[in-house]
Amino acid sequence: MMVESASETIRSAPSGQNGVGSLSGQADGGGGGSSGGGAAGPAAGGAGRDSAVGADSNGEMSPAELLHFQQQQALQVARQFLLQQASGLSSPGNNDSKQSASAVQVPVSVAMMSPQMLTPQQMQQILSPPQLQALLQQQQALMIQQLQEYYKKQQEQLHLQLLTQQQAGKQQPKEALGNKQLAFQQQLLQMQQLQQQHLLNLQRQGLVSLQPSQASGPLQTLPQAVCPTDLPQLWKGEGAPGQPAEDSVKQEGLDLTGTATTATSFAAPPKVSPPLSHHTLPNGQPTVLTPRRDSSSHEETPGSHPLYGHGECKWPGCETLCEDLGQFIKHLNTEHALDDRSTAQCRVQMQVVQQLEIQLAKESERLQAMMTHLHMRPSEPKPFSQPVTVSAADSFPDGLAHPPTSAAAPVTPLRPPGLGSASLHSGGPARRRSSDKFCSPISSELAQNHEFYKNADVRPPFTYASLIRQAILETPDRQLTLNEIYNWFTRMFAYFRRNTATWKNAVRHNLSLHKCFVRVENVKGAVWTVDEREYQKRRPPKMTGSPTLVKNMISGLSYGTLNASYQAALAESSFPLLNSPGMLNPGSASSLLPLGHDDAGAPVEPLPSNGSSSPPRLSPPQYSHQVQVKEEPAEAEEDRRPGPPMGPPNPSTAGPPEDRDLEEELPGEELS
């Protein structure tokens, strides 16, 4: 206890804060001020343009063989992926397949899953980890499919470009523009790649910001960040339509640096499928209805040229109209000959493809891990034990904004069992923690995931108040000293092993601030107890509507099983602890309490914790049992050890009053 304090007192408040800040900022951009957030784009672009030189312009055009080789590899990966998907993910895959065929954007999948337009957080709060996992899986599958689709297209295009150039013979390169543009493109590409990865990570981790509004906002700013489908737009030269290749390229360079928002489609020119292309649903969700048709069409139609479709040249950034194939060929040979520019474009395209390959590989790996995990225990919401090491590596491949978790991550790269459930928002969880306000049962959540939180440097999605309460209620006598509370925090959450000054202050602040925490003088000092009544009181009964939402959502998902688990979760949510003092067993609780979210507040009084005690007895200034225990008798006796009316305190508690924390698992065991 004391020992720690020394080291902790100082440093690191900032890190946590910063982390939160940054994350929340992002979230904000998506949620509330989507419009505002979207504006930023240009600035970055400008910077990029100036320094564009950095991009290496060297590197000769690799031989066709190389390209072929790459294609082969990529295709193999894709095939593997398909196989995996087919074998393991039958149900979700099937469901999504249709959608994926038309809808490419991630948001779509989400929309599918959450008819009610719940925010990710809400979903997290409402759904239990297993449910989230299922959702995530679905989404994952969809995303990968989409990726793959796009990937194919890219491969095809690349190939064609190369061939075309070869056909055209060798025309003299016009060096002038080539390099600069290449540099721009490459730089932009890199940036976008990073962004993309980051976003994908975020999505993965916490179903982050898949909201329609967010999708549209940030996307504009970071085109690439979104998803493969948007890649094509990268190429878009602003004024491109109808312009000669050269011109379009120039513009492209400019545009790219300036505003990433420019959008010309590369694989699927707007004109190609006027009615089909991008649609925006009423709710603002961008949807790509059937862009792929185009791409597939080339493949299928032998007579046509892959780079030619719907009377248009499909060369990246070029939308020159060509009446017929002959004219197109001519155009191709003229405008897209083997010169620096074309080479550069080709290279960029290669990078795009490579990036996609990488992405695909990662996703495949992830999928496999997920499937493995799920197969092992289909319905078991266990924290981990997954041998999967994948997460560690791919979680944050890039160095981009990682959640506060960052550094000291003690150990296991585990990911929250529930997958998005809480951690994900790992980063931003700071603010709205689920536990309190919604049904989320901290106890059950903890029970299920305590291993995770214990080892992963992830901020728990609970409020300080709920955590403190949990800590106190977990003890047999429902009372803890401040230091014991600290210890509980550090014992239960890796996250709280850092930034101690910050969160300890917060804990103290919460103890003082909330009426539900009652300080009781003790011989030994003071202990803190929980006034359950106050605790219930303090949260607004907002959950009222939620059940409906949840139902709808669930029905929408058509996850029968989920429904069950959800109910179970709800049940658990209540106060398992109260029921059996000393017993944390969620299971028991669930059976006892059919419903009632934590918060149901007044109505939910039902906690039989003391049977009568809670409601009536409490009337006086007393707070349930705990207080009594401590107040008088306790004084005499002192610790809870003997006093606890509760049953068999766990071994851990048995130990020294304060030190029980030393070890790890006392409460944890019970929980799980």
Add this chain to the structure above:
DNA sequence: ATTCATATAAACAGCG
């Protein structure tokens, strides 16, 4: 736009 809940930071007082 307002209100509420929460998080964070910090100042301050009392106590051992």
Add this chain to the structure above:
DNA sequence: ACGCTGTTTATATGAA
């Protein structure tokens, strides 16, 4: 004097 504990105030942010 120092550190811990506890209270309080201020500010920022997200959500309803």
